Amino acid sequence: MAQGTTKIRNRLNRGDSAWAYAFIAVALIGYALFTAYPVISAFIISFQEYKPLGSEYIGFDNYAETFTSELFGKAVWNTIVYTVLTVPVALVLSFAVAIMIMPLKKWAQTTFKAIYYLPAVASGVALSVVWLWIYDPLPGGVLNQILALFGIDNQNWLGSSSTSMFSLVFMSWLSSHGTSIIIYVAALLGIDESYYEAADIDGASFWQKMWHIVLPCLKPTTLFLLVTGVIGSFQVFQNAYLMTGGGPDHSTTMVGLLIFDTAFKYFEFGKAAAQSLVLALMIGIIALIQFKFLGKDVEY
Amino acid sequence: MKRKTKFASTVLALMLSVGALSACSSNGGNNGNADPSNAPGTNPTASSEAPAAKDTITALLPPVSPKYQENFEQMAADFNKLYPNLTLKIEPASWEDMTQKLDTQVNAGSPPDLAFTNSESIAKYADLGMMMDISPYLTPEMIGDFDEIPYGYMTKEGKQYGLPAYLAVHSIGGNKQFLEEAGIDYKKVQQSGWTYDEFREAIKKGVVKEGDATKRYGFVFATAGVASKDYLGILVKGAGMPYPFTEDNKYAYTDEKYLTVLKAIRELIDDGSMPKELGSIDAGKRWNMFLTGQTMITGKGLAVFENSANTNNKKLEANDGSAVADSIKAEYIVLPMPSFAGQPAVSHAVVDGYVAFRGKKEPTEEHAANVAKAAYFLASGQVAATTNTDLFLSHITDSARKAAEGVDTGRNSDNIAADEALLKQAPPARDIPTELAADAIKLENEVIIPKLQALLAGEITPEEMFEAVKKAAVEKFGADGVV
Numbered sequence: 001m002a003q004g005t006t007k008i009r010n011r012l013n014r015g016d017s018a019w020a021y022a023f024i025a026v027a028l029i030g031y032a033l034f035t036a037y038p039v040i041s042a043f044i045i046s047f048q049e050y051k052p053l054g055s056e057y058i059g060f061d062n063y064a065e066t067f068t069s070e071l072f073g074k075a076v077w078n079t080i081v082y083t084v085l086t087v088p089v090a091l092v093l094s095f096a097v098a099i100m101i102m103p104l105k106k107w108a109q110t111t112f113k114a115i116y117y118l119p120a121v122a123s124g125v126a127l128s129v130v131w132l133w134i135y136d137p138l139p140g141g142v143l144n145q146i147l148a149l150f151g152i153d154n155q156n157w158l159g160s161s162s163t164s165m166f167s168l169v170f171m172s173w174l175s176s177h178g179t180s181i182i183i184y185v186a187a188l189l190g191i192d193e194s195y196y197e198a199a200d201i202d203g204a205s206f207w208q209k210m211w212h213i214v215l216p217c218l219k220p221t222t223l224f225l226l227v228t229g230v231i232g233s234f235q236v237f238q239n240a241y242l243m244t245g246g247g248p249d250h251s252t253t254m255v256g257l258l259i260f261d262t263a264f265k266y267f268e269f270g271k272a273a274a275q276s277l278v279l280a281l282m283i284g285i286i287a288l289i290q291f292k293f294l295g296k297d298v299e300y
Numbered sequence: 301m302k303r304k305t306k307f308a309s310t311v312l313a314l315m316l317s318v319g320a321l322s323a324c325s326s327n328g329g330n331n332g333n334a335d336p337s338n339a340p341g342t343n344p345t346a347s348s349e350a351p352a353a354k355d356t357i358t359a360l361l362p363p364v365s366p367k368y369q370e371n372f373e374q375m376a377a378d379f380n381k382l383y384p385n386l387t388l389k390i391e392p393a394s395w396e397d398m399t400q401k402l403d404t405q406v407n408a409g410s411p412p413d414l415a416f417t418n419s420e421s422i423a424k425y426a427d428l429g430m431m432m433d434i435s436p437y438l439t440p441e442m443i444g445d446f447d448e449i450p451y452g453y454m455t456k457e458g459k460q461y462g463l464p465a466y467l468a469v470h471s472i473g474g475n476k477q478f479l480e481e482a483g484i485d486y487k488k489v490q491q492s493g494w495t496y497d498e499f500r501e502a503i504k505k506g507v508v509k510e511g512d513a514t515k516r517y518g519f520v521f522a523t524a525g526v527a528s529k530d531y532l533g534i535l536v537k538g539a540g541m542p543y544p545f546t547e548d549n550k551y552a553y554t555d556e557k558y559l560t561v562l563k564a565i566r567e568l569i570d571d572g573s574m575p576k577e578l579g580s581i582d583a584g585k586r587w588n589m590f591l592t593g594q595t596m597i598t599g600k601g602l603a604v605f606e607n608s609a610n611t612n613n614k615k616l617e618a619n620d621g622s623a624v625a626d627s628i629k630a631e632y633i634v635l636p637m638p639s640f641a642g643q644p645a646v647s648h649a650v651v652d653g654y655v656a657f658r659g660k661k662e663p664t665e666e667h668a669a670n671v672a673k674a675a676y677f678l679a680s681g682q683v684a685a686t687t688n689t690d691l692f693l694s695h696i697t698d699s700a701r702k703a704a705e706g707v708d709t710g711r712n713s714d715n716i717a718a719d720e721a722l723l724k725q726a727p728p729a730r731d732i733p734t735e736l737a738a739d740a741i742k743l744e745n746e747v748i749i750p751k752l753q754a755l756l757a758g759e760i761t762p763e764e765m766f767e768a769v770k771k772a773a774v775e776k777f778g779a780d781g782v783v
Contacts, residue, residue: 052409053429053660071746137577138585139513159524159580160757245525248579248753249760264403266742267428 042273050269062274072275074250075258076282081165082254083233086172091225094177095218098184099210113185117178128242131171132158135243158244161251168239168252180225187221188214223294227287234283255279352385355667357674358412359654360391360405362398364465365604365690371683379677386670388677406430411657413671414462414678419453419651419729422461423737432656432663435460437672445680450696452729453651462655463679466693469722470534470648473601473609475590476631478516482506482596486633490718493645496538496564499638503573506596518573520589521599524582528752529744530600533648535561540643542727544740546783549733551740553748554770554782560641562762565755579756591627597635600648603692606632606715634718636725649726654678694723739776747772 046062048055066072101112119127134142135157144154157167195213204212215222237256240246246253246261259279263272363369372390379388391412393401398417405411406425413432425431438460443451450464479486482505494502503518521531539557546552568574575581581589587605590598591612598605609632615623639645654675656668663671677683685703688695692709695701732740751765760768773782 050407051428052407137580138575154577156577156580156757159577159753161754161759247525247750248757249750261745264400264407265745267403267407267424269407 046273048270062271066274075253075255079254085169087229094180116181119175120178124238164252191217355670356387358389359414360412361416362395365687409660414654426734427738431461432658433459434656434672437669442676445697447696450651463675464651464653468650471601472599472635474597474633476633478596493636496638496640517595519597520586520595522583522586537646539640542646543730551773551777551782559766591624593628634715647722647725
């Protein structure tokens with residue numbers, strides 16, 4: 001009887017294992033097809049001069065050209081500037097909004113979360129079109145009309161090197177924090193009430209609670225948002241592509257846009273693959289640095 | 301037994317899947333193997349001796365004219381009537397995604413057999429080895445049907461990569477009422493052209509101010525993003541540089557005449573004749589500015605704009621709410637671009653047409669011949685007549701002229717005469733080596749357009765832009781490769 005039960009259990013276990021492997025296989029096949037294969041292909045292509053009718057192996061030429069290209073250097077610099085200006089501000093804004101939402105009643109919290117998350121649901125193209133309308137360079141443009149109320153001359157927001165980068169940054173500041181706010185609110189809700197109670201008993205002020213309870217407890221969340229924010233910012237493409245096309249005079253050419261142009265405008269897929277891998281390496285190094293210096297005492 | 305049945309059904313299902321997939325890949329493909337009888341080496345002219353093999357020709361087509369895409373079904377049916385063994389499979393595309401779609405397909409090695417594109421892009425695709433030479437399959441009757449100049453635009457290094465649909469001249473267009481108010485003898489300009497100085501004075505007269513604000517500009521050209529290359533490209537032709545390379549294939553834009561044009565671009569903005577925000581004005585906005593009376597002259601102008609202006613005028617007369625908001629009645633007058641530094645006027649001719657591609661597999665002789673037949677069908681006769689009439693363009697084939705006989709487009713007769721005069725100034729096609737042409741396109745995209753945007757924004761001087769172009773050109777073509 002016992003032997004029979006063990007057999008049945010073994011068979012059931014084998015059946016469970018088979019199903020488990022089957023489900024894992026689906027994910028693995030998806031990963032292999034849509035992630036691993038393109039990455040390996042990009043790596044191989046980066047050593048070739050790509051032609052649809054037969055590519056030619058050219059060694060490290062694509063990498064050499066990438067590292068010596070003035071335009072690639074400018075694109076990296078633009079991307080760094082964009083990242084430095086957008087990511088920290090995004091973190092501070094998201095955190096501030098999350099803190100302001102927290103004391104509200106649940107329905108009000110949900111309403112605000114929905115409002116702030118709305119731009120994340122809207123198509124990026126639609127958002128860009130709205131911002132193009134706001135940045136209309138003629139005196140009738142929305143932003144220029146506001147400036148005119150203060151007697152300021154109309155600005156060529158996207159058409160001038162002195163304002164084009166700021167225009168993209170400003171657009172980012174005002175339109176992309178929904179996800180971060182929701183993550184921060186979730187993290188704030190996870191902080192144990194007893195910490196605040198203990199602090200109240202000790203007579204801690206709002207800022208003391210913020211500094212000694214909230215910020216340390218949210219450190220893993222902040223690190224996560226910082227790392228993903230920097231990665232996203234380094235890969236920024238859509239805004240520059242739709243709003244400025246990288247101009248004027250390459251003042252808003254980001255690395256992502258340059259890779260796209262290299263591949264799809266000039267058909268230099270080998271060079272674009274090399275640029276992509278250099279970008280991936282840069283992002284990897286920056287993420288490692290962030291984990292090294294900020295993630296020491298973070299528990300997951 | 302049950303296991304065996306399962307195994308057998310799985311094998312059968314797999315076989316069917318593979319069969320279906322292979323059918324997908326060959327059906328409508330551009331390798332001509334859709335039918336087993338489409339074997340290589342079949343004589344394309346032997347169709348009278350044996351029943352011709354079935355074949356499908358694919359074509360990627362944008363909305364060439366306002367009514368073009370409405371006729372796709374009719375076009376496919378007419379083609380099939382003419383060649384019962386052939387199917388013309390048309391894939392529609394918008395202008396916005398046309399190039400991207402085509403580029404992706406070309407780079408994946410599976411382009412359509414035909415695509416509607418500009419003759420200038422031939423260099424780009426030929427450099428990849430993805431274009432198909434259809435000259436062996438064009439009969440003398442087909443070739444003889446075309447006007448010589450547009451036909452030559454589709455030729456590169458002795459190979460015929462497609463057939464032209466039309467030759468259009470990029471002009472500029474004025475508002476008749478405003479031109480008259482400014483005292484500009486536009487009829488004389490239409491026939492004799494104007495120099496840069498005459499043009500500059502004329503557009504100054506077109507400016508209307510209300511206090512410090514400009515109510516109307518003399519001239520507005522769409523120059524946002526890549527549109528700026530049209531502006532510069534059109535202007536430099538009037539400065540004696542019809543092509544980026546001289547007759548002996550030296551890069552031309554390092555000539556001092558190029559600097560003259562760059563200076564003019566700044567002067568027209570600094571004069572106040574053009575908006576200082578010119579670099580951000582796109583094609584839609586500049587046309588809106590024309591229809592709403594915010595500019596006297598607009599560019600670039602195409603013949604079809606007269607049709608658009610007339611249509612809007614009719615809507616205004618009928619109090620139709622779909623007329624452009626705040627627009628006024630505007631009679632569109634075709635005008636030439638100015639000439640520079642005593643150089644003869646040269647029109648910026650654009651030849652678009654049906655360009656033939658090949659896939660990764662070598663196309664069969666028979667399929668290539670069928671592609672040539674489809675290209676000719678689309679570029680001539682009734683199809684071309686309908687399209688070019690819709691666009692207010694002159695016909696470039698005898699068969700289209702014949703098909704369009706008696707059709708009245710209702711165009712302004714002065715404009716027809718002006719277009720004819722401009723067409724006479726179109727430069728003949730130059731067979732620039734593929735590699736040089738591709739390098740020139742890259743230099744244009746990487747250096748000229750970005751610098752021009754900065755020049756339009758007033759951030760660099762014409763001299764700085766000229767030096768930047770010169771430096772990049774010498775790096776690309778060598779000191780001996782430039783003038």
